[in-house]
Amino acid sequence: VFGLGNKTYEHYNEVAKYVDKRMEELGATRVFELGLGDDDANIEEDFITWKDRFWPAVCEFFGIESTGEDVSVRQYKLTEHEEVNHDRVYTGEVARLHSLKNQRPPFDAKNPFLAKIKVNRELHKSGDRSCMHIEFDIEGSKMRYETGDHVAVYPQNNKALVNRLGELLGVNLDTVFTLTNTDEESSKKHPFPCPCSYRTALTYYIDIACNPRTHIIKELIDYTKDPKDQEHLKLMSSTSTEGKQLFSKWVTQDNRNIVHILEDLPTCRPALDHLCELLPRLQPRYYSISSSPKVYPNTVHVTAVLVEYETPTGRTNKGVATTWLAAKKPKDDTEPPVVPIFIRRSQF
Ligand SMILES: Cc1cc2nc3c(=O)[nH]c(=O)nc-3n(C[C@H](O)[C@H](O)[C@H](O)COP(=O)(O)OP(=O)(O)OC[C@H]3O[C@@H](n4cnc5c(N)ncnc54)[C@H](O)[C@@H]3O)c2cc1C
Incomplete structure (x- = not known):
């Protein structure tokens, strides 16, 4: 059990603690200790540190041999559309197609x-x-x-920032694309309304101004040519004390967003559709x-x-x-x- 909580709340991670305790009381066999994430500090770091010890424990318990390799698997499949029926393309709607043009109450988070x-x-x-x-x-x-x-x-994200991202990656932002979940049974077919253009995705759906989290930094390694820059990214996405400190300084304190990272690492050029999958939704x-x-x-x-x-x-x-x-x-x-x-x- 790994709980997602925040220490500023009175009942910090209460549900995770309860589930963990009750499972033990009901006779479950413990494979690994309870993990607690604190969103008031760095919840992702808490999880990664816990996960790094969790998997070896699982492997040992079930007698599985780990390959030791971290294989990253894409969650979504890319389709770029050559022939486009523009009437079926999302242009910034939160959910229903044309909901901003044909406004119908009741209005709520899905239908602003x-x-x-x-x-x-x-x-x-x-x-x-x-x-x-x-x-x-x-x-x-x-x-x-x-x-x-x-x-x-x-x-909406700043137009100049959107254009700069397209320019850095050499992508025609008016290309219309769809990201489809490779897990056909998932209830979430697309990460955001699709099909849409890259410009729409970067303007309305994706947070391109945030400081990317460590799992994104890790994904950038394979898209980077310069070995020195690769090492830099590897260290920042590692769970070593030095790596965490570097991430905290270079990404968080220096307040770099994805555009700044690509500007400062000129040989790092990820696929834009992969970035669209990795970056969080614009809230x-x-x-x-x-x-x-x-x-x-x-x-x-x-x-x-x-x-x-x-x-x-x-x-x-x-x-x-x-x-x-x-x-x-x-x-x-x-x-x-x-x-x-x-x-x-x-x-x-
Ligand atoms: C329930 C609720 C009510 C709110 N009410 C109000 C309100 O009445 N009025 C109001 O103005 N806001 C209010 N806020 C905050 C508001 O929602 C936004 O977070 C705020 O306007 C910033 O949004 P933004 O998109 O302009 O900035 P973002 O693009 O989200 O950037 C903000 C982020 O920039 C960083 N940042 C900001 N200043 C600095 C700095 N000097 N140095 C380094 N990093 C910095 C911080 O990480 C901050 O989280 C409220 C938030 C909540 C949750």
Whole structure:
């Protein structure tokens, strides 16, 4: 049993501890000790460290000989479409095809409402920080909100970052493709709505601005030509103390995203479809609603701080959602900008 928890919660990994204990009480034979992952620190590192000892224990228990090789297996099969019926191609929908064009309630996480931005103004009078007051129009959506609820926004990745990734990998981003699960019985046929273009996948579906996790760093090794760069990636994806320290410095503290990694390792050129499989899904961002439903039943107001900072490698990292929202300013003579949103009830 390996539990996924967070030490900041009172009942840290309670279910994993309970399942482990009960199985033992009911007579199960222990093959390996309970593992606990702490998302407040580095949950992936916890898992990898545990897994490195788990498999040898399993092999010994069942009398299996390990080949010692780490074989990476692709979960999804790539199809690039030459003939495309554009009406069947996803263009950023969360789930249902054309759901952003043909809006139908009820609106929720799978079916966000395209809200017009009525107001987007700066709250700071001076200084270099930016804090936006944004008003979303929810009239006609049948969405209601209560004090304390959150509004979730589906952002888009920065166009320049998307183009840079395509340029670094020499890929035509308008190619339409599908990733299909090789496990036919899996309930998850595709990692995100397919078919879509690489541009759509990189803009709407994949988090290209995050610091890649160690398992992604590991997958990059086979795509790297320079032996020195290969060693660098190998060390960072290893579970040695030196490797963990290097990963923490080079990826986390230096705040490198996948584009920065490819820029700094010029012989590392992974297949874009493999990156699309490996990188996490781009997540909606939540904002505390700062308006009262009694006063503003048809608008949702939020206060959002613009994220922008310099990294130790001299780059400027821009927050995905806040940078995207900052550019969405309504103008008198044009249609207001729209943003896919849904409301999440407060848990408190
Ligand atoms: C329930 C809930 C309510 C929230 N309410 C609000 C709200 O009312 N207003 C609001 O502004 N936000 C709120 N947030 C946060 C919001 O959801 C986003 O996380 C935030 O706007 C940043 O999103 P982004 O996409 O712009 O930045 P991202 O692209 O997600 O980047 C943010 C990440 O950048 C890194 N980072 C940021 N600054 C630095 C720095 N100086 N140095 C190094 N790394 C840095 C951090 O890793 C951070 O996690 C809320 C979050 C939750 C979960």
